[in-house]
Amino acid sequence: MKKQINVGIVGYKFMGRAHSNAWIKAPLFFDTPSTPVLKAACGRHQESLSEFAQNWGWEETEPDWQKLVTRPDIDIIDIALPQNLHYEVALAAAKAGKHIFCEKPLSMTSEQAAEMLKVCQETGVKHYLNHNYRRVPAVALAKKMIEEGKIGRIFHWRCAYQQDWIVDPSFPLTWQLKKETAQAGPQWDLNSHAVDLAHFLIGDVTSVSALTTNFIKERPIADETATGSLSGASKGDEMGEVTVEDAALMMVRFENGAIGSFEATRFATGRKNRLTFEIYGSKGSLVFDLERMNELQYYSNEDTKGEHGFRTILATESIHPYAGNWWPAGHIIGYEHAFVHAVVDFLNAIENDTDIKPDFADGLKIIQVLEAGLRSAELGGEVRL
The missing domain is CATH 3.30.360.10 (Dihydrodipicolinate Reductase; domain 2)
Structure with a gap:
């Protein structure tokens, strides 16, 4: 049996759905080294968040992203938010030692992007920026x-x-x-x-x-x-x-x-x-x-x-x-298949401790x-x- 890797997602609209589908489909069509577990979904509006979690099979909801990124049972933080919210969540996730799967564009400024990259390099977490068309x-x-x-x-x-x-x-x-x-x-x-x-x-x-x-x-x-x-x-x-x-x-x-x-x-x-x-x-x-x-x-x-x-x-x-x-x-x-390909490559990068592109350096x-x-x-x- 494959080992499991737990995912927490922040954001549940357009990109939240696209990412959820990818986490589900990746191990079904590819020989991934681990099976993603849709552990917890985070968002501001509990009613629509609960509906999203139920539809896509997320085990729990968590309204506070700061709690989500520090949970010991979460391995990956998936940032499916508008770009003005990437910086703060990514920094906290990296400092908590979580691998990061982040939607594009990376940030609001190059100064933010440089700091996000620096913290990820210091903590050694995998950081992927989802420009899915490469795949x-x-x-x-x-x-x-x-x-x-x-x-x-x-x-x-x-x-x-x-x-x-x-x-x-x-x-x-x-x-x-x-x-x-x-x-x-x-x-x-x-x-x-x-x-x-x-x-x-x-x-x-x-x-x-x-x-x-x-x-x-x-x-x-x-x-x-x-x-x-x-x-x-x-x-x-x-x-x-x-x-x-x-x-x-x-x-x-x-x-x-x-x-x-x-x-x-x-x-x-x-x-x-x-x-x-x-x-x-x-x-x-x-x-x-x-x-x-x-x-x-x-x-x-x-x-x-x-x-x-x-x-x-x-x-x-x-x-x-x-x-x-x-x-x-x-x-x-x-369109959705390129997201699946990204998840597959991301899981392989975590398992083999290799780089995945594009990363936050590319985003910068x-x-x-x-x-x-x-x-x-x-x-x-x-x-x-």
């Missing part, structure tokens, strides 16, 4: 192909993360639209994912030039008791100021000489959660679209003359990263790029890292 099989395949030299020297990175959930001016002023709770808009939320993918696939960023804009400057005050992290419920006619950007564009230089661009917006009408990247190199190119997440487009200069063209690789074969643990080839997987680098983008937009010029 989509097609993205992991792209990494493998780049490392094998399939596209040669990389010249260009082009990335866009597009959503449309706040196009309606009557959509309320939720926490994602306020600087005190979100730090920034899509530059923080969406571009954190995009920058992580760029670091993963291309390399470190050395300079940033950016612009940001606001399309709607005031919105109805949100009803914070409404369910769902993207709820469209408002209190009434009272209006509040939007204090983060609605869209951000960045141009960057990479350490390896490549150049790149990033678009992050919540005003791309018709795009619900579209994350695309294009990578162009001396020997070939790769293209990925999250809305077709099982596919990777590949162009090779080494094809026979007259037969060049982008081909579609369906990354569902047993030889593709992670894919062999799911269904027969051609049976696609979805991402925040530094995002901050440089905001500074560039404010100053109107290039910012070097």
Whole structure:
């Protein structure tokens, strides 16, 4: 029988559900070294917390996160909270010797991120930052192909993360639209994912030039008791100021000489959660679209003359990263599966005392790029890292 490892989760909405599903599914589909036990769930509102715990099989509820992180029967703290709450919980968890599985973006500032990393290094706990798109099989395949030299020297990175959930001016002023709770808009939320993918696939960023804009400057005050992290419920006619950007564009230089661009917006009408990247190199190119997440487009200069063209690789074969643990080839997987892959790798890192990426060091680098983008937009010029 496998040994058990006890998990305590802080946060129970969108990410709480996604994480819970991953803890449950990981040992069912993968040969994990331990079996996660959903020990205790923590949140502010007892009624909805109890409903969440019952639905997902958490053994107990704990309204006080400070008690949760110090419980001797908890091995892992899963932080499924908005980013303004990561810092305090992560520091306390690390000081209590708990391994940390943390949702992105890591923190509100690079200063917070640096302290979170320092405490984790001092205490020796495992620290994972959940940029789950790294663990989509097609993205992991792209990494493998780049490392094998399939596209040669990389010249260009082009990335866009597009959503449309706040196009309606009557959509309320939720926490994602306020600087005190979100730090920034899509530059923080969406571009954190995009920058992580760029670091993963291309390399470190050395300079940033950016612009940001606001399309709607005031919105109805949100009803914070409404369910769902993207709820469209408002209190009434009272209006509040939007204090983060609605869209951000960045141009960057990479350490390896490549150049790149990033678009992050919540005003791309018709795009619900579209994350695309294009990578162009001396020997070939790769293209990925999250809305077709099982596919990777590949162009090779080494094809026979007259037969060049982008081909579609369906990354569902047993030889593709992670894919062999799911269904027969051609049976696609979805958004939630990348969370499962993250849990599997996290459990293996704990068991084998190895690093897992991205970690808080990667999170710090991402925040530094995002901050440089905001500074560039404010100053109107290039910012070097």
